[in-house]
Amino acid sequence: MVRAPCCEKMGLKKGPWTAEEDQVLVAYIQQHGHENWRALPKRAGLLRCGKSCRLRWTNYLRPDIKRGNFTKEEEEAIIKLHEMLGNRWSAIAARLPGRTDNEIKNVWHTHLKKRVKPNQTVQESKRRSRSDVEATRSGAKAIDFQALQAATRPKLESPTPLPVSLEQSYSEISSSVTISSNNKRGETNSAGIKEEVVVSSAHQFSDIDQNFWLDDSFASFCSSSNKDDDGIDFWLQVFMEAGHLEELPEI
DNA sequence: AAGGCAGCCAACCGCCACCAC
DNA sequence: AGTGGTGGCGGTTGGCTGCCT
Incomplete structure (x- = not known):
């Protein structure tokens, strides 16, 4: 089975996230959680694919992430x-x-x-x-x-x-x-x-x-x-x- | 000052495993 | 048992930045 690329749909944004997008994503997850990543961007009003949202959240926006240099x-x-x-x-x-x-x-x-x-x-x-x-x-x-x-x-x-x-x-x-x-x-x-x-x-x-x-x-x-x-x-x-x-x- | 280069890092891509039907 | 949807993982890429010449 060959699966279509995640962001195949036209109009979905790629590349670096803006502060506004971050805000929207964080606000949505804080309010509703992230049960379904694929549906999340639509519901949150983001022009991103679910995969991108998940990555952004897990790698950058999660509140428990420690920023800064490694000790x-x-x-x-x-x-x-x-x-x-x-x-x-x-x-x-x-x-x-x-x-x-x-x-x-x-x-x-x-x-x-x-x-x-x-x-x-x-x-x-x-x-x-x-x-x-x-x-x-x-x-x-x-x-x-x-x-x-x-x-x-x-x-x-x-x-x-x-x-x-x-x-x-x-x-x-x-x-x-x-x-x-x-x-x-x-x-x-x-x-x-x-x-x-x-x-x-x-x-x-x-x-x-x-x-x-x-x-x-x-x-x-x-x-x-x-x-x-x-x-x-x-x-x-x-x-x-x-x-x-x-x-x-x-x- | 500017062009080239290397390093860094956020983000993407493709694959795989799991799960529901 | 087979199929499609989804999440997660590791590899890779590409743009930005700082350093060097």
Whole structure:
């Protein structure tokens, strides 16, 4: 099936948003919310496509967005998260309160990419990212941090606020790692983050030393380990290296 | 002063997964 | 089970800005 381009309709505006458009969009969403992005511009009286409105809102107008330069801590966090997750910008953004995936992607491409070691290239990240997808699609066992987090985090009725500190972010990742075996997409966790997998045979690594993620241990481990191993063995080695996994979990 | 160039970043595009019917 | 609509994601683009020559 070939879908028509989003803004195919004549008369729809493209390009930079004006202050007036921003105002209209914000006012409408504050009043009515954004249940249906496609219908929103019509109802709000904007000559934009829904996709454009959604992007503008999520990347720029949302009230919880943190503007301004990235701190050293945030940059370090992005580098480390990128090592772990690859080019999964939305997953990385979910770990950085107030930052959007687009922003993080931009920062990565303009600043951080140059900083990482030569052997930690974009291509490699791509490769890791792809292999994750392929593994998931083929039903193979793969680690998915979002899912892992969801599988072990206590379910709450109200949305969970984003982590308040980077340390907490790492803590949440490392404390919720499990090995996935039955993949099921489409679940939404308590923080409103879409889950890719729900783990049936959860094996928790809740006691991993937080310093493992924060200091150079993880980075040096990554550089010393076999880069071609994108799968479960890689992550098992990671947790064994962290010193908190006595034996291989049953998968 | 002006032209060229590189960097930055907002926005767009195409694809994919999910969901309702 | 198949189809169409929708939202979300990652890659890419293009315009703006500042620096350099």
